[in-house]
Amino acid sequence: MLGIPSSLAQGVLSNFxxxxxxxxxxMDFLASYILMPFGAFMMTLFLVRVLGLDEAIKExxxxxxxxxxxxxxxxxxxxxxxxxxxxxxxxSSVGLI
Numbered sequence: 247m248l249g250i251p252s253s254l255a256q257g258v259l260s261n262f263x264x265x266x267x268x269x270x271x272x273m274d275f276l277a278s279y280i281l282m283p284f285g286a287f288m289m290t291l292f293l294v295r296v297l298g299l300d301e302a303i304k305e306x307x308x309x310x311x312x313x314x315x316x317x318x319x320x321x322x323x324x325x326x327x328x329x330x331x332x333x334x335x336x337x338s339s340v341g342l343i
Contacts, residue, residue, distance in 0.1 A: 251269055255268060255269035286332050299324065
């Protein structure tokens with residue numbers, strides 16, 4: 247049922263537009279420019295707030311058996327820099343900045 251609009255977008259529904267885009271272009275815009283930055287932001291939020299950075303580092307280093315020398319830099323980047331960059335990419339992709 248969900249695939250029917252995609253299969254008809256080049257034929258019967260070729261004149262159907264969403265915000266000036268045909269169906270396939272609208273779905274591409276939604277996936278590429280809205281859902282991917284949103285998913286990246288939510289993963290960063292989950293990593294920082296729910297899982298916790300110490301637990302994430304422990305998981306990534308196999309309970310400390312693998313050395314991870316840039317732990318402090320990585321923690322700072324994931325907490326502060328990455329969310330700001332993701333928000334800027336999102337705003338830029340939808341044309342707000």
